[in-house]
Amino acid sequence: MKKSGKVWTVRPGEWEQEDHYYPRTLNAQLHPLVSSFLSLDKKRIVTRYCHMHPEANKNKLLDVLSYEPRHFRWAGADLFCVTNELAQRSMIVIETNSCPSGQKSMPSQASENEDSKKTQYYKMIHETFGKLLNEQADELPQGVYAAIFDKNPMEATGYAQCMSDYLNETVHVVEFYRDDKNPPARWTPAGILEIRVAREDALLSLPDETLYKQVDNNNSLVWIPVRACFRYVTIAPWTRIPVITKTLVLNPIISCLAGGRNKLIASKAYDFKNAELANDGLKIRMPETVTDVSLPEIPLYLRSMGYIAVIKVPYSNAGQGVFTITSKSEMDDFMAWAEKNQCYDQFIVQALVGNSSWSSTGKDGTRYYHVGTVPSVKNLTYVADLRMMICASEGGYKPLAIYARRAKSPLSEELECVKDSWSMLGTNLSILKDDGSWGSDTHRLLLMDRKDFNRLGISIDDLIDGFIQTVLAATAIDQMAKRMIKQNSFDADLFQSLNKDPSFINEVMILEGTTVKHD
Numbered sequence: 001m002k003k004s005g006k007v008w009t010v011r012p013g014e015w016e017q018e019d020h021y022y023p024r025t026l027n028a029q030l031h032p033l034v035s036s037f038l039s040l041d042k043k044r045i046v047t048r049y050c051h052m053h054p055e056a057n058k059n060k061l062l063d064v065l066s067y068e069p070r071h072f073r074w075a076g077a078d079l080f081c082v083t084n085e086l087a088q089r090s091m092i093v094i095e096t097n098s099c100p101s102g103q104k105s106m107p108s109q110a111s112e113n114e115d116s117k118k119t120q121y122y123k124m125i126h127e128t129f130g131k132l133l134n135e136q137a138d139e140l141p142q143g144v145y146a147a148i149f150d151k152n153p154m155e156a157t158g159y160a161q162c163m164s165d166y167l168n169e170t171v172h173v174v175e176f177y178r179d180d181k182n183p184p185a186r187w188t189p190a191g192i193l194e195i196r197v198a199r200e201d202a203l204l205s206l207p208d209e210t211l212y213k214q215v216d217n218n219n220s221l222v223w224i225p226v227r228a229c230f231r232y233v234t235i236a237p238w239t240r241i242p243v244i245t246k247t248l249v250l251n252p253i254i255s256c257l258a259g260g261r262n263k264l265i266a267s268k269a270y271d272f273k274n275a276e277l278a279n280d281g282l283k284i285r286m287p288e289t290v291t292d293v294s295l296p297e298i299p300l301y302l303r304s305m306g307y308i309a310v311i312k313v314p315y316s317n318a319g320q321g322v323f324t325i326t327s328k329s330e331m332d333d334f335m336a337w338a339e340k341n342q343c344y345d346q347f348i349v350q351a352l353v354g355n356s357s358w359s360s361t362g363k364d365g366t367r368y369y370h371v372g373t374v375p376s377v378k379n380l381t382y383v384a385d386l387r388m389m390i391c392a393s394e395g396g397y398k399p400l401a402i403y404a405r406r407a408k409s410p411l412s413e414e415l416e417c418v419k420d421s422w423s424m425l426g427t428n429l430s431i432l433k434d435d436g437s438w439g440s441d442t443h444r445l446l447l448m449d450r451k452d453f454n455r456l457g458i459s460i461d462d463l464i465d466g467f468i469q470t471v472l473a474a475t476a477i478d479q480m481a482k483r484m485i486k487q488n489s490f491d492a493d494l495f496q497s498l499n500k501d502p503s504f505i506n507e508v509m510i511l512e513g514t515t516v517k518h519d
Contacts, residue, residue, distance in 0.1 A: 005175035007184045007197050009204065010157070010164045015116035020158030021104050022442060028107040028449035035109060037463040038399055042066065049464055055281035064282065065471060066396045071485070072255040072478035073128050073392035076100020077470035078385050078427075080353055081458055082368040091466040092285040092353075092368060093270070094385065096473045097317070098251050098260025099234045102389040102401035104154045107449050120400050121155075122162040125230075127393040129250050130166060133228055141192050141246050143225035144205040146172040148185060148193075149232035156232040163230060170205040172197060172226075176233055176240055183240070186223070187511070193226040193247040234317055237261065242511045243490040254485055257495065257508065259477035264291050264314035264348055265499055266477060273476035284472045287351040288362035292500055294345065295338055301349045302331050308360050310350040313343075315504060322428075324352060326421040346501040354425070358415050372411055374457040380410035384446065384456055385427045388470040397471045402463070404446035404456055405429050 017026060040048075042065040050058045078094040103121050116122050133140075145167060147160035157173055164171040174195050176185045184196040196215055202224050203209075215221035228248035233240060238261075241253045251260065259266030268291065270284045277283055287310070290301055302309050307328050313321030323334045351360030351368070359369040372381040389401040409423040418424060429440045446452040484491050490512065496505055 003175075003177040003180055004182070005177050005180050005184045007172055007174050007195060007201075009170050009172055009201050010161050011170050012164050012168050015114075015161050015165060017114055017119075020119075020121065020154055020161070022154075022445075024442075025105055025107055025447060028447050028451070030107040030109055031448055031450050031453040033460055034402065034448040034453060034463070037460050037467075038109065040464070042396060045464055045467070048461070049468060052461055053281065057280035057282065060277070060280040061282060061468070064468070064475065067471070067475050067478075068394075068396060069392050069474065069478040071252055071481040072098065072258070072260060072474055073132060074098075074100070074124060074251055074390075075255075075260065075397075075470065075474035075477070076102060076387055076389040077466075077473050078387055079466045079469060080368070080383075080385055081371040081456075081462055081466075082353055083371055084367055084369070085356075089371065089462075090285055091386070091462055091469050092287065093469050093473045094287070095263055096260055096266055096470075096477060098255045099232050099237075100387065100389045101152050101155055102387050102403055103158060104152075105403035105445055105447060106401035107447060116162050116165045119158075119162065121158045122166065124391045124400055125159060125162040125166045127398070128391040129163065129228075129230060131392070131394070132250060133248065136248055139246075140227050140248055141225055142206075142208070142211060143192070143227035143247070144172055144195075144202075145169055146174050146193070146195055146226045146229040147232065148174045148176045148229050150175070150177050150237075151234050152232060156230075159230050159232070170201075172201070172205065178235055178239055185240070187242055187245070188225075191242060191245040191247065193229060193245065193249075194223040195226055196221055196223055234261070236315065236507065238508045238511065240511075243508075244485075244488060254481045254490070255477065257499075258481035258484055259473075261317060262314055262499070263312055264346060264501070265480060266473075267291050267348060268498060269476040269480035270473065273472060273479065277472075282468075282472070284476060285469060287353060287360070287368065288364075288366065289351075290349045291346075293347045293349050295335075295342060295347065298335070298338075298347060298349065299331065305349075305351070305360055307331055308352050308354065308358060310352050312348045312350065314346060314348050314501075315344065320430075322426070324421040324425045326352070326354070326358070326415050326418055330421060344501055344503045346499075346504070352425070355411055355413055357413055370411060371457065373406060373455050382409075383407040383411050383425055383427060386456070386458070386466055388466050390467070390470050390474060397474060399467050402448050404448075404452070406444050406446060408441075408444065 046061050050056045076097045079091045083089045149156035160171050160173045199222050213223040226247050243253050259269045267289045274283045309325050311323040325331050353368045356369045361367045370383050373384050384404050384406040386404050390397040391400045405427040
């Protein structure tokens with residue numbers, strides 16, 4: 001079903017906590033251990049981490065946590081708590097997200113969320129968006145403020161309301177869907193975002209009518225310019241937002257292309273960062289990854305991996321385009337699906353994190369397997385991941401929100417009885433409905449509260465490790481983004497050299513005014 005985007009406004013003082021949190025989150029109390037972790041400053045984090053990891057260079061780690069990003073200012077990493085045959089426990093990065101969810105699932109550190117200015121939503125707007133706005137104030141066009149989104153309205157509108165409260169201005173909330181044939185947002189050749197609004201709403205936030213453009217012959221609707229916007233456009237956002245813009249966009253699209261929504265480039269960014277850190281006892285831990293894999297090559301790689309692997313469409317999100325393979329029949333099912341649904345030319349293949357009796361083994365002999373949840377009353381262990389959201393502030397990234405998700409089915413000790421490995425290994429909560437809208441399987445959500453947190457069996461050292469891994473991954477992507485932007489221009493040649501996928505390149509370059517040819 002094709003979706004048609006709407007536009008409405010929010011004004012200062014209209015915050016309602018019930019609109020921006022799950023009901024169970026509002027009734028939850030933050031676990032003391034999580035609260036203790038969030039209270040740590042970076043020097044204490046560095047001291048504790050280096051105490052537990054004596055191989056780490058303390059000064060280098062302090063530099064890492066003091067890094068101030070240029071492009072990727074708001075990030076989230078999905079992490080697995082894993083161990084190996086030597087019982088060496090660690091957090092590993094599965095992927096990094098440039099529009100991460102998490103606020104609606106994060107219990108408040110304060111006693112209530114009735115005041116927007118006490119929330120983590122507001123903290124991100126104040127410390128990250130506000131700082132960016134002040135840095136670029138003299139360069140921005142005249143216009144209004146907006147929040148644009150295509151998913152997760154609960155959080156997108158929460159950020160919009162906090163923008164309004166922070167700026168003391170009317171903020172326009174804009175639904176910007178990929179399949180909307182007449183979207184309420186567009187870009188001028190100069191890179192200025194314009195939104196289609198009712199004239200009466202425009203007058204509230206932009207009295208200067210010389211900046212209006214009439215919509216056809218409709219006197220009641222006008223196009224107005226946007227000075228700065230918060231982006232929660234997550235599904236192939238490069239199809240609607242150009243790389244270089246005059247309107248301030250948080251996060252800009254380059255953060256997606258450099259790894260925040262591009263698992264192929266992210267893997268390369270991590271490799272570059274790890275090479276830089278090779279002598280400092282620090283690294284981004286991730287499953288062994290093979291990039292630039294064409295569809296005909298996939299069976300060759302999977303055969304060499306014993307048909308235990310993960311196949312990913314590099315540019316998908318929300319759990320879409322991820323296929324866990326634990327048998328030849330599951331590979332055959334994937335190949336049949338790909339023959340019918342393939343949109344891109346390249347895939348990535350990763351080592352699969354499984355159970356102690358079955359898991360992928362890397363070329364260097366590395367073999368991770370899930371720590372999993374504390375066994376339930378039925379003595380069942382489930383795969384769970386941890387989402388760590390961070391934001392840029394004065395002096396480096398800070399943790400912003402945390403939540404966890406568990407798989408639908410328990411982790412099996414043997415593979416012979418497993419017919420659907422995704423239900424046992426997949427943790428994403430997003431559900432794509434038949435009408436194109438999104439839902440969430442919230443009964444598998446695990447909060448950082450007194451009830452759920454203990455089920456995860458993780459410690460404050462795991463949270464510290466997860467935070468450092470998230471910062472390292474986000475920093476690697478921001479540094480990759482810097483390489484791709486030269487003198488405020490997109491280095492398309494470098495991008496195409498790193499991402500040899502003509503179908504994807506063409507999808508990106510349509511808004512840039514060029515395309516590439518298939519070989």
